Amino acid sequence: MTAFRTPLILSSLAHDIHASAARWALRASGLDALWAGSLAEPELGPMSLHCDPDLGLRSSGALDHERIGATWYRRPRNPEHFPRAHRSDEPFLRGEWGRFLKNLYALTDTGADRLWINRPTCAAMAENKLVQLRAAHRCGLRFPATLASHDPDEIRRFVARHGRVVYKPFMTHTWQDAESGRMFSTYARIVEAAMLDDDQSLLHCPGIYQVYVEKRCDLRVTAIGDRYFAARLHSSQDDGVVDWRARQAVGGLRAEPGDLSAADQAKLAALMRELGLVFGCIDLAIDADGEAHFLEVNQAGQFLFVEDLLPSLPLLRAMSAMLAEGRPDYSLATIAPVSYAAYCASDEHRAWWAQASETLQNRNPAAAGISLE
Template sequence: MADRHPLILSGLAHDIHAAAVIWGLQQQGLSPLWIRSWADSTMPPMSMYCDPQSGVRARYASIGAGIGSVWFRRPRNPETFPHAHEADLPFLRNEWGRFINNIHALDAELTDALWVNRPAAAANAENKLVQLHAARRAGLPFPATLMSSDPVEIRRFVGTHRRVVYKPFQTHTWQDASSGKMFSTYARIVDADMLHDDASLRQCPGIYQQVVDKHHDVRVTIIGDHLFPIRLDTPLQGDFVDWRIGSLADTMRARPTELPSGFPDMLHRLMRELGIVFGCVDLAIDGDGHPHFLEVNQAGQFLFLEQAAPAMPILRAMCALLAQGRSDYSIDALSDVSYADYLASDEHGAWWESVRDGIKGTDGAIPGVSVE
């Protein structure tokens, strides 16, 4: 691995997770690469070959033995091309998109690098129904769930389960044109006003899930073979049941916790079912202490958890996974790196200076990088 480079694919210059991991890997004497897309000018050109004798293979220009691991973080397809004519841009974007699709379709054939996560598996794992199907096969308990835009089915589901949570398929934030206020979609208990208008229900499909009368939440960051469960305690937020509201309001408290016997094995089975090696699992813990699986975010955030519970070496684990290029990595094989040390480093200060002017808003939030 000494001459093989960890590669991080993230389209956001203000992605603090990518910046922290780059710093952590550099502390180990490695030379990681951070690119926004495969067309990034800092990425050595990649070529793909296929012939009857050798099959499919890839080659990187001027990159030694190549790539040892790929963190498929939050990449984007290229949009701009220096010196290109405006009329050529649609063609260039389409050609790059199709070239990248070929890379992602045969990721395991092109390189023996560890993908975190493989592109096809990552895309599949973004689907909530796929997650629940995998959770069922893994033996994980989870609440009854309906995905629908049918008013009749939605009302029937709510009538059967009484207390039901509505969730969007993906969190969205927008600004009200008249008031200027910002609104975001979070999980909240369904009330009667949400169900009376057939047109509204038909216009926007949603996820409806039986309420778990939870005592607290647990967020489990899964990095290869290692699990990092952290308990999240938040005050009640009216009809909202999403711990992220407490996080944004700075009322959430976090601390390391233990998972019930047998649950780690079920979570590892879930990851194998989904074909991914990294993910952030959300569990609702009921009053009897029983966990209920809610979802897994295969590109989830984790630095806020280490900041809240510094005893959890989550950044060090991610660096070890990428440095060693294997899911059964050894955390102890790396020198100690922590998020706190990164925040105190000159590298963090320089990174922040380079991105701060491009960040809109004055609330300290970084666009494109949500807390979850």
């Protein structure tokens, strides 16, 4: 294999199957990847930021350009525990680490020769749903009329004007009812009249209200660098479920190869450039006429479940190739013909699961909203 710099995967979740699978895929091609919870991990070594009045800004240490290549900014977390510190000092240490890393992440655009998946500043901005819609508008993408509000009058007027409207949280949340023990999740759902009765309830919590698209199917597009992989998602039951994730959680989802027109792909590529992203999981609703309506892009989205449903899509191989080469115009030939199915049958997966299951032993993976990823 061509000599590449070491890829770095930043994820604080021991049960992150994407991080584990990518590391396995890279190893299968003779390239060891580092997996760390944050840039503060001791095995990465110390870091420094230098700003010289003549030479400008540079960094040294953990992100040494000669050693570390592409960096997958997946799900990192700032350090929270300091075994050698007095408890009274921990808030100060957490604050200082947070500010130090915030400076470092804000300056990642200075390392033009390193691919970030995705650059931290762009990742943070793209987490905002309305920023995505503004970018979609600029790129000519069709999307449903949307209101983000906690004003009861505005919400009622929006619903009255558009008829069938979906409520969506800014971020999916799962919790357990203290009395019944049942699990609940805030998936998207059709707004019913009773949901708009209580002013205080609406005032208490902002939400996203979006015109419902009468859809033929959902199209999940996984953008990995310059490649766009499309899959049509269907509920296994014709029960009118609005949010396919509710079916995914209980094994009621199926997939088939999807079609993405050249015009729509060009608009999605423009959206990714506008947002500064090189990776993202894009959700589109396809209406009865076959027109695509942009819903959102998750810059740290999950994609292995798509390859699990549709093994013909080489998503794990594509991500691993981009990590190895450190460029969005990668070649699939860079990586051995690995697959998610082969990873799941591997010794590394069994070892990972033995360790990861300890962190999940108090959870019910089958409960709606709880993902092993």
